[in-house]
């Protein structure tokens with residue numbers, strides 16, 4: 053009897069009372085609010101009154117008042133949330149490092165268990181194809197993310213990101229079609245991320261605190277989502293987990309934004325879990341938990357077996373017993389200072405009453421008496437600091453994967469996308485395992501200046517960004533990304549000489565940065581320094597085995613220096629990577645014509661004319677090729693076509 057009563061209780065708790073008898077799987081919605089500080093939530097004690105809808109939701113759910121993000125960066129944190137593994141295991145340290153196929157992944161696991169799966173994301177940062185999150189669409193039947201860099205004058209909300217309203221309407225439209233089946237939906241709202249510019253009426257309501265306005269806007273969108281789910285009778289029976297991927301520093305410790313430090317403003321996050329079942333009393337648990345715990349909790353709650361690679365803990369036992377596990381710790385790290393600035397990475401452990409930060413100069417705070425992390429005890433409590441350092445290292449060793457992390461070598465296009473989203477692109481390939489070199493806390497002014505320069509460039513104000521970046525390199529000559537940004541700003545203002553100087557400095561500091569060689573080579577070719585261009589582009593080709601662009605640019609230099617055999621070889625390599633490329637096809641056809649090999653030229657010129665039917669040059673070279681073969685009729689026809697197209701283009 054006892055066992056049976058227990059089972060009934062469990063099914064009431066975890067399987068959902070509103071479900072039809074015999075149904076096994078509850079619907080699942082994971083909601084991630086980007087850049088959302090825990091201390092802005094009413095249900096976590098905020099008195100700002102920004103979150104009435106979230107507070108009501110929290111009142112029917114389990115609130116974790118001490119939940120921590122494992123990484124203060126969007127893609128890395130989402131990799132942890134959706135895989136239940138630590139950054140040192142999934143290795144998605146920075147965008148756009150791909151999500152490895154070897155790691156467990158929520159949509160893959162749930163689809164295998166019979167779920168329909170869909171993702172609705174709010175930013176190019178989480179776009180799988182051509183954005184910051186390659187591989188994140190694995191296992192999703194629908195991955196709704198279609199973003200691009202804004203054209204001049206284009207609104208960021210129709211290019212780089214979407215307002216929460218639009219993300220949620222798209223998700224609801226999909227849910228409408230799939231409500232009869234078990235579904236797993238991931239909804240991501242990007243709004244609170246910089247720049248802080250909430251739509252009306254929130255902009256007018258919070259003129260002096262636009263970040264708060266964004267939070268209030270997101271809350272209103274969440275209210276609409278929950279209402280719509282209620283109308284569809286999907287609210288009660290659905291497992292809903294809501295969290296922030298990380299918080300936001302609004303000047304604490306000098307940091308503006310997120311990614312550089314591991315203090316509470318960016319690491320302490322809201323986490324609310326609504327179990328399936330009719331509305332219940334809210335419950336607050338102050339056990340320290342991690343975002344890595346979300347996926348195992350989801351799988352446990354809907355009765356899907358957890359892959360053994362998952363590293364987080366299911367929170368269900370904690371929820372059902374309410375028993376506090378005082379011994380739980382929370383691990384966090386950031387590779388951003390190393391990857392994007394060449395400084396030391398940081399790691400932290402929140403354990404017992406302490407926050408320990410592993411840095412070139414380690415830090416220790418007593419969080420029970422020093423909530424703002426202002427009194428560093430590391431030098432006065434040496435033994436504790438050392439013990440926690442050893443614990444952290446042991447934890448990392450235990451949880452690390454042996455798989456090699458991919459290197460983040462960004463194309464100029466990818467770097468521009470990241471800059472547009474306010475991030476400094478990764479340029480350094482140094483040792484991410486070692487806490488060494490410059491301490492990020494000594495570099496906060498440089499970090500903030502880079503963030504300012506980025507924001508100016510994103511608004512097209514390149515001339516104003518230049519002095520900011522010059523000030524950065526005057527202070528610290530080793531910040532590769534500053535030279536990269538400077539080169540971009542100079543190029544945009546038409547100052548090629550200074551752009552070249554900045555690129556030279558960039559590749560001198562980071563000789564492995566193949567895209568730096570590519571940009572420098574291209575620019576040297578434009579100013580007709582073909583010898584210099586050849587050297588740089590040869591380095592680019594060697595470092596970029598997948599780049600058709602680098603091969604095309606080098607082939608062009610070979611043509612212009614009359615090294616025709618090398619040009620043929622390089623253009624062929626480019627076409628192997630990108631078979632229908634107009635430029636490479638045209639170039640190869642042109643070279644063959646000039647090598648008196650018209651028969652070889654013709655197929656490539658036909659590909660080129662097929663790709664761009666309005667271009668005259670393929671036909672011009674085809675006329676030459678047919679002429680050389682003695683086919684006067686075709687030569688005449690192609691020449692006439694070329695003349696006609698040229699005339700059309702001139703009109």
Ligand SMILES: [Zn+2]
Nearest residue numbers: 086087126297
């Ligand atoms: Zn984020």
